[in-house]
Amino acid sequence: MSDQLSSRSDCQVDSAATDLWRRYHELQSVEKQKNALIEELLYRYDSLSEHFKKEVEDHDREREYNRIAQRSLKDMEATILNLKDNMFNDHLLCEGASGGQRAAGTLEEGVYNYVRTQIREIPPNVKVTARVYANAKGLAETCVRAGITTKAADMQDFMVGFTGAKFLMDFVDVGSGKDRADEKIVEHLKLNLYSPHCRHIMLGCSHDNGYARILGEISNYDYLVQKITLLEGVPFGREFASLPFKIQKFDGLFRPQKINNFGLDGLPAPFPPPGLAALTNKPIGNGIRMQSPKVSTASPVIAPSATAGATPGWANVAAKAATLPSPKQNSRDPNNIPRNRKGQRIDPPTKNFDKEEVNRVKRIKMCNVHFLRHECPFGNNCTHVHDYKPNKSELETLKLVARMAPCIHGSGCDDPKCIYGHRCPFPLLGGKKSGKNCIFLEDCKFPLEMHSMDMNVVQYTTIR
Template sequence: MALTNGATTNGIASEDHVASFWLRYEQLKLQDVMKNVLLEDVITGYENLVLKHNEYVKEHEDEDETLNAFHQREQSLLLNFNTLQTILNRDPFVLVLIDGDGMIFNTGLMRDGESGGRQAAVLLHDVAQEWAAKNVIETPRDVKVVVRLYANLSGLADVCTKAGLISNPNQLAEFARGFTRGKTLFDFVDVGAGKDRADGKIAETFKLYLYDYHCRQILFGCSHDNGYARLLEQFTDTEPMRRVTLLEGTPFEKELAVLPFPTVKFPGLFRDSKISLPGTIDLLTGQPPRPRIDSRGLSATSGVFTPRTSSPFSPGGGIAQLDGQNLISQRLPHLRTNSIASSGNSSESEGVNSWATIAKTSSSLPYRDLPQASPSVGPPKEILRNLKGQRVDETLEYDREEVVRLKRLKMCNQHYIGNGCCHYNAGKADKCPHSHDVKLSQHQRYMLRVVARETPCKKGFECDDTKCIYGHRCPFPLATEGSSRGSGMCLNGENCRFSREMHGVDTKVVKRTLVTGAF
């Protein structure tokens, strides 16, 4: 009897039947491997997801902490910014910086002494405040006005008295006192006698406030002096230029007029012409005055003594007609009247034809140039030395504006006042960077010696050349303000071309050495 499905025959198992079991077993075994692999893949993937999840959670927590830290920092910075902005916007002010030796106040105000000084302070404060509110960005209408006016008070009072602007020097002292007391932030500073004392203080004050954020604008009253062009030229290509406005009194000098700074004028508050003393050299400008007028046979009403109708102090003056100056024109009429009355009534106390009356009433007449005496240009015949044996340059009297003008021409010093330019003498004038074709008078050659003195001599104190045109000591005044103060250096500081030992040289001559022979 036959068996199926691998059954045994006569008790003997079939081989095919056994093989099928092995085959089924291998299949089941393969399925287990595939199942295990699948489970391992799933578990591995899940493990990776858990790790990434944990990383994301950690990063999120870190980001939250960072965001919170940034938020707190932002709040702190915003608070600091608002605090700083409040500090910076607190007490904004406009600085009015005036060289009082040339920016002279209305004569009527000065004659009123202390009360005139107080009124001048109030007028200047109000008109500067009104101007700033209209012309300076982000400036409130109640912006503070700070005034620093520097002048040689005694010298200025003497000049004004001699010119007949005031009756005695005490009037100007009282005016200065009233000006300082008129407003708490106003100072009329007496710098005393001495060349460039006011200039140095004004220059350092200008630099100090130029970058001060609280100082929204500097009104710089210096129209009479070309020397300030050197200071202002340093800032013509920079942002601070927009924070400076030039205040006009007398018409701007040539070098100042070409500078790109905006300008403003407060007519009637300051004189618009320089002071000139009859028969003498103007002590403020160094310019020759008009000749003295012979008053013999002339009455007080003569045309030569009658003030010009365009005078800012005359009833028909041009104060009110100028834009933005209604404030001054409204407050000064009585001063203009007083000025005329004092001139017309002066005969009661001084006499109609007294010299004081003539000086007062003729001060507005146009000037007529007088020929200037030309100093000697020749070199010294001997060498001057001090106690230490150092060479002392002889003193040169000069006109500052003429010296500045000559410096701009950049002429060859050796050609005009020295031993002759070697390039020019050799027919190679193009090799010398300086000019040789300008015609100079004897007086201008003398002034050129002042220019040459600003170049240090290479031989220094030991130079024995009587024809040497260069400087043997620094000609500039010592610094009394700023970082160079007390260092013995001049206003130029470390940029000065003269060595440190050539500053502060003793100029007292104790020995004269006669030098002969060629050099």
């Protein structure tokens, strides 16, 4: 009997021990699973933290660049006035220096009012510059003969008063010689028409029908038409009737009729818009793109007065310019910017969008400006990597990454070295053919006009 009890007790002890071990192993397995879960969560947290850190750095960098861009734009905004011949009213001219001062003040006030009420996209505090070109001696003699002034010195005093009244307004004496003033006006127009530092141009040329041909060339490009307003003194001739430009009058400032004995100078060859062959023969000038932000100005272009007795040369000039030369463009020239029929800039092709590769290259944190433009403005203070040695594939991906940020100057940008996007580089969403039709749809940072762009190159803009 005692042996049976002893045997039963041993069995119970063994069973209890086995059960304890079983339960221990179960707990151990659960503990391992718990530890594995905790480790997985920690790894995921580390990965997300690193990703978040990169996103914050990218955001901070973009915000800083945006601040720089906004400061540049703030400094850039301006309006340019250009007037042709003697547009100012007689009562101002005969007052000499005080008349010139009044003319400058009235002109500036008129431009500010026009910008505030008619051009809402330009801030009302823009800087206004004005340039008047004239043959001072010839203009003075003409005014005396026409009885507008009593002596030639009055005209000289008017010019001095006009120039001295405002820091950004100049009355320029170009001296005698046919076409001198007109050539300066056209070159000034070239310089500012494509410059991002100039927001608007007001051109006073209503009494010279010759400018209709130049403006006709420009009118083929809608984005240029929006940048020009014509100032009316003498009523516009029929040659201007079909032109789409806005027209503005400043009552009391400009004379309503021509001076009877005023001879008209001719104009140089028509000014071709970007991409026309003539632009390659005559570079636009150094002001098209500036490395450092400059004060943008919109200045009226004041056309020169012709010398008394000058014979009209417009017909001869127009005959010479009847046909524009068509030199071949070298598309490989880095200064050539390809454009489509609408004048929109066409970016060179980039690698296909590969999300994994793009994210990998982003994580390297290379400085786009350093590797793609070779001129990072931050130098040693840059928060991005300069000493990495990317391979060819990584550089191509970096170009794509840079193109994923829309250029602040849009598709009209004329910086040959610009690394940012002038059209949406993201893959198309199947089945959507209009509107924002990339994978990001309405959330895409690129504006509507940078989607579904015509990629056929029909012209080049050459920047020198």
